[in-house]
Amino acid sequence: MILLEVARKDLTLYARDVRFLATLGLFSASLTLILSMAFGPIYQDAPREAAATMWASLFFAGVLGLTRSLDMEREAGGGDALRMSGADPYAIYLGKTLANFLLLAAVFALLLPLTSVFFDVGSLSGLPRVAGVAAIALLGYSAWGTLFAALARGLQARELLLSVLLFPSLIPLWIGAVKLTHALWGEGGTASVGDWVKVMLVMDVLGLGVAAWLYEPVQEAGE
Amino acid sequence: MLSGASLALEPGEVILLAGPNGSGKTTFARILSTLLPPDDGEVTLDDEPVSEHRALTRRRIGFTTHVPLLYRGLTPVENLVFFARLAEVRDGGLRAIDLLTRFGLKDAMHRPVANFSRGMLQRVVLCRALLNDPPILILDEPYAGLDEDGVAAVNTVLREARAAGRSALVIAHGKERAQSVVTRTVHLRDGRIEAA
Numbered sequence: 156m157i158l159l160e161v162a163r164k165d166l167t168l169y170a171r172d173v174r175f176l177a178t179l180g181l182f183s184a185s186l187t188l189i190l191s192m193a194f195g196p197i198y199q200d201a202p203r204e205a206a207a208t209m210w211a212s213l214f215f216a217g218v219l220g221l222t223r224s225l226d227m228e229r230e231a232g233g234g235d236a237l238r239m240s241g242a243d244p245y246a247i248y249l250g251k252t253l254a255n256f257l258l259l260a261a262v263f264a265l266l267l268p269l270t271s272v273f274f275d276v277g278s279l280s281g282l283p284r285v286a287g288v289a290a291i292a293l294l295g296y297s298a299w300g301t302l303f304a305a306l307a308r309g310l311q312a313r314e315l316l317l318s319v320l321l322f323p324s325l326i327p328l329w330i331g332a333v334k335l336t337h338a339l340w341g342e343g344g345t346a347s348v349g350d351w352v353k354v355m356l357v358m359d360v361l362g363l364g365v366a367a368w369l370y371e372p373v374q375e376a377g378e
Numbered sequence: 379m380l381s382g383a384s385l386a387l388e389p390g391e392v393i394l395l396a397g398p399n400g401s402g403k404t405t406f407a408r409i410l411s412t413l414l415p416p417d418d419g420e421v422t423l424d425d426e427p428v429s430e431h432r433a434l435t436r437r438r439i440g441f442t443t444h445v446p447l448l449y450r451g452l453t454p455v456e457n458l459v460f461f462a463r464l465a466e467v468r469d470g471g472l473r474a475i476d477l478l479t480r481f482g483l484k485d486a487m488h489r490p491v492a493n494f495s496r497g498m499l500q501r502v503v504l505c506r507a508l509l510n511d512p513p514i515l516i517l518d519e520p521y522a523g524l525d526e527d528g529v530a531a532v533n534t535v536l537r538e539a540r541a542a543g544r545s546a547l548v549i550a551h552g553k554e555r556a557q558s559v560v561t562r563t564v565h566l567r568d569g570r571i572e573a574a
Contacts, residue, residue, distance in 0.1 A: 160463045168451040171490070227449065235413055236447035236506075240464035241436040 157242045161250025162257070168227050169258055175223050183216035183262050184269055191273035198274060202341035205274035206333045209266050210292070213259065214329055217296055218321065220258045221304045222314050224251060229308065234374055244371040248301060252363075256297040263289045276340045284339050291355045292332035298362030299324055305373045331355040383571050384419075385547075385564065387514070392536050392546040394556045397566035403549045404443065406566065407518045410547065411441045423514075437465055440507035443518040446499050447506065450492035454478055454502045457491060458509060467510045477505035481531055496523030504532060515539055515546035521555045533559045 169175065190208040198204050228234050237247055267285065271277040277285065303320045307313040331351040338348050383406060387393060397403050408414035410421055412432050421428045428435040448457045455474050462470025478487045481501040486494070491502060500523045507515060520532050536559040539546050548556050553563055565572050 157464055160460060164449065164452070164456075164460050167456070168449060171451045227451075231449050232443070232445040232447040235443070235445070236461065237464070238413060239411065239436050239439070239441050239447070240461055241433040242464040243433075 157246035158250040158253065161237075161247050162253040165224060165227065165251060165254030166257060169220075169223065169254070172223070175219075179216055179219050179258075179262065180265060182219060183212045183266055186212040186215060187266055187269050187273065191270075195273075200341070201274045202276050203333075203337045205270050205276040205340060206336035208274070209270040209336065210329055210332045212266055213262060213293075214296065214322070214325065216262050217255075217259050217300060218314075218318055220255055220262075221300045221317060221321075224255060224301070225304045225308055225313065225317070234305075234308065238374060244374050245367055247374070248305070248366050248370040249363075252297045252301045252366075255301055256293055259293045259297060260289070263293065281339050285336055288332055288335045288339065291352065291359060292328050295328045295355060295359040295362055296325060298359060298366060299328075302362065302366045302370060302373070305370060325358075327354050328358050331358075383566065383569060385571050387545045387547055389513075389545055390540055390543045391562070392540050392548065392556075392560045394553055394560040394563040395547055395549045395566060395571070396551065396553055396563060399551075401566045402569060403566055404518055407441075407443065407516050407547070407549055411439050411516050412436055413441075437510060438513055440510075440512040440515045440517075442503045442507045442516075442520055444522065446491075446503050448491050448499065448502060451490055453488050453490055454483055454505070455487045457502065458505055461506055462509050465510050470509070473509060474505070477508055478502070481505055482527060497525055497528055500524055501528060501531070504535065508535065513544050515544065516549075517546065518549045519551075520548060521550060529555050536560075 187208055190211065191205075194204040194208065228237070231237075238244075267277070267282075267289075300321055303317055303324070307317045307320065331354050334351050335348060335355075383402070385393070385395075385406075395403055395406070405414065409416050412421070412428050412435050415429065423431075423435055423438070448454075449460070452460065455471075455478065458474035458477065459471050462474060467473060475487065478484060481504060483498065483501055483505075486498060491499060494502070500520070504517075504520060507517065515536075517532075521529055524532065533556070536546055536548065536556070540559070540561070548560065550556055553560075562573070
């Protein structure tokens with residue numbers, strides 16, 4: 156299955172790049188630590204600040220992952236190798252999205268315990284729900300991020316442009332993830348939870364849908 | 379860059395396309411292989427425009443260019459198996475090992491290609507182009523970085539292609555290395571293709 160082959164290839168390349176993994180881990184952990192120190196030591200609203208910190212760190216760390224994904228394809232001829240295989244471009248996109256999603260899930264698995272310790276929030280019983288929120292948010296992030304990374308591939312200052320394109324588009328996802336995590340870690344404030352889940356799911360579907368329409372022409376444009 | 383460039387590649391034909399730097403050889407190869415759409419004109423395969431069957435056409439072309447089109451963090455076997463699966467090549471793993479052995483890379487097939495010399499990389503690139511036993515080969519500078527054994531291996535591939543009725547377009551600066559295997563040589567000058 157092309158989707159799984161592409162995801163496996165990307166994950167293998169991520170896993171073998173120790174320098175990249177160390178940078179990603181250290182960057183996201185240090186950002187969490189710095190923000191926790193900036194908000195503390197006495198927190199006004201620990202669940203809210205913890206949620207904002209974790210998601211800001213995750214979203215910034217995600218750009219490192221997307222940039223690495225972009226570089227891997229540039230090293231292999233800017234997508235020419237994938238194009239010449241004759242494989243379905245959308246399957247390639249989905250494979251890359253899956254790999255980026257799993258990479259971000261690994262960063263989430265690192266940041267969640269750090270955030271819980273630094274801010275003294277969360278509990279094991281609430282973990283499945285927070286993981287559920289993360290799954291929805293990170294799917295949307297990966298869906299849009301993979302598409303924007305492909306768009307930025309042929310441009311000058313691509314890393315900068317990737318952030319410029321990505322962050323404004325992901326505001327609904329980021330706010331939704333922070334609100335939901337805050338609601339799960341804090342007390343009360345769960346009235347709008349359902350609405351935010353819907354907003355995030357719409358963002359996920361939109362990302363995957365727009366890519367179905369746009370990824371092939373973007374890939375064909377090459378570098 | 380190209381203007382009125384026209385070339386017909388018949389079965390069993392191996393054409394050498396020569397020309398100076400910047401004459402548009404690589405652009406021409408990219409257009410033929412469907413990687414670059416022409417501003418004007420058309421590429422046809424079996425009288426069908428390739429733009430209408432792009433994915434299918436790509437699976438019928440073995441393409442190499444000056445960029446290796448390989449993932450540096452993967453070994454040659456992993457690279458070839460990955461592309462074989464993408465192109466739905468049956469027994470891709472066996473085919474990959476067979477090709478790598480044939481190109482003298484048996485002992486290096488489990489090392490990441492990031493550590494390979496230019497010549498070794500070029501051999502893997504040729505293996506990738508031959509993975510699905512394509513009826514058409516478009517090889518842009520296939521001799522770059524190769525030693526005598528490598529040159530001989532490329533020429534053997536071209537001879538076999540010719541004998542099997544396949545077609546090949548070889549792009550190179552000079553004709554010396556390909557001279558013994560090509561059926562004709564053409565030059566790209568001022569955007570046009572001229573017989574040598």
